[in-house]
Amino acid sequence: MLNVISDFADAFPSVEVIGTDISPIQPTWVPPNLKFEIEDCTQEWTFPPSHFDFIHIRGLVGSIDDWPLLYQRAFTALKPGGWLESYEISPTWESDDNTVAEDSAMGRWGPVFVEAGKKIGRSFTIVGDEVQRTGMEEAGFVGIQEKRIKQPIGSWPKDKRLKDIGTYGQLVMERDAEGLMMLMAGLSGWTKEDVTVYVAKLRKEIRSGKHHSYYRQKSLWGQKPE
Template sequence: MAEQTIPSDAIEVEVRIEPDEHQSDSEDEPQLGIPTGTSLASTVFNYRQSYQIPRRGYGYHGLKDGAYLLPNDKREQDRMDLTVDCNCAPLKRDLGRVLDLGTGTGSWVVEFADQHPTTEVLGTDLSPIQCLSTPQNCTFEIDDFETEWPYPTRPQTGLYDYIHEREITGSIQDYPKLFAQAYRHLAPGGFLEMQSMQTNFFSDDGTRERAVTAVRWQEMLVEASRRFGKELGVEERWRVGMEEAGFVGVKEMVYKVPLSAWPKDPHMKELGRYQAAYTQEMLQSYSLALFTRVLGWSKAELDALLEEVGNDLRDPKAHLYAKVRVVYGQKGESE
């Protein structure tokens, strides 16, 4: 598969990352620091425990079983909290209502509510895994954002000034419907912002060719998600989709993130160490259901593949990076 190019009107941050030619082959990458072992989900929440993983017990969503293929256990929650935690849209200071789709652990909602104490912030997710101690202006609801949203669309009381989502690629079947619902629930002048780290691996110096197994894994992962009906790797279509839904002033930004500590620049090297921990956890989270349930692999076959993929990603001579894509657009002020 050829490496994808960035649309000419997208803003690419970090044009080129220079490698550290003195990087040690044995330099350790960090782990998440989460103890190994089985983490059983509470039966109160009706989580389904995956029978395929006796070594690490993933819990899955009880609401609309099978609709979302990533787990929701404690270890996965820790992985989610490592993702990008910011917003890029030029928001006004006096926001009335904010909605976070697929909120996960709710960390983004809690932090945003703390920073905007007069704003009503709502986070929705398939699983009740959010923290119990929250600011007074922060609430959570169990909901599937792919269905019709249950929120009113009355002016003043039912519209949002900002709708935010991050890392929900692979859980969306109908993007036009998602964009249309977001547009309908935004107040005039409100913003929709989408963020995700793409599953593709890239390099600027041709060393991606060293990561043969990692590239093959990525291609199989995307194919499995396509068969499942919720395709990964579609972030490059967001901008056009939002424009077709009526959003104006749509902006797209692409950030390079090294997958290990291979960069020369100290800041990028540290970012690579941080990202390495996230990526190693992501391999298992993204692969398990798609490979075993969709592609028909055994757990042993998947473990062997992921071991090789991990070796590819830890290779300091493979100067791999991923791309974080951020797209935001605004509902017209006059609507």
């Protein structure tokens, strides 16, 4: 998320850019037109109505208990004619050639998050349930467009660009899998040892190159009427 904000600020140096998070974990070495504020988007927003020209929200899957309210708050904070972009991912690993079996480590990843989300009241099925489009339409956004993306995991794609993307995706998963899985699996009764064994199997499957896995991402953008 930080790279996205920094790149945006670099690309539009005359624009004031504000990044929000619930923790003060941001670096101080950022573009001069970028600043960070502590803000919990699940609480009442501190920004005044009709304040922003553009709002970008991403990576909130598993964190929001009321998505329609989130989009309504974004709608209120935008100026007439302003734009909202919502970018989210699905935790479910899929394949187009049936190389990701339901009982494989890859196949078990998504269900762990979906089940944990039900227990904490924070859905992980935002992409599959079309929550973004429905919430934005209900809030009043118009001209909604969307882009669907398949994010490969591993260097298996033949296309060079997708191969590079998949390689980075593999690096992220191999380095962060335990941290990503520990809390969610723990809610379903997994022990630390269970997670360690599972992640070892997951890494083995990724490195084999035999499983042509990907997960879905979806970006939607819409405009507040003039």
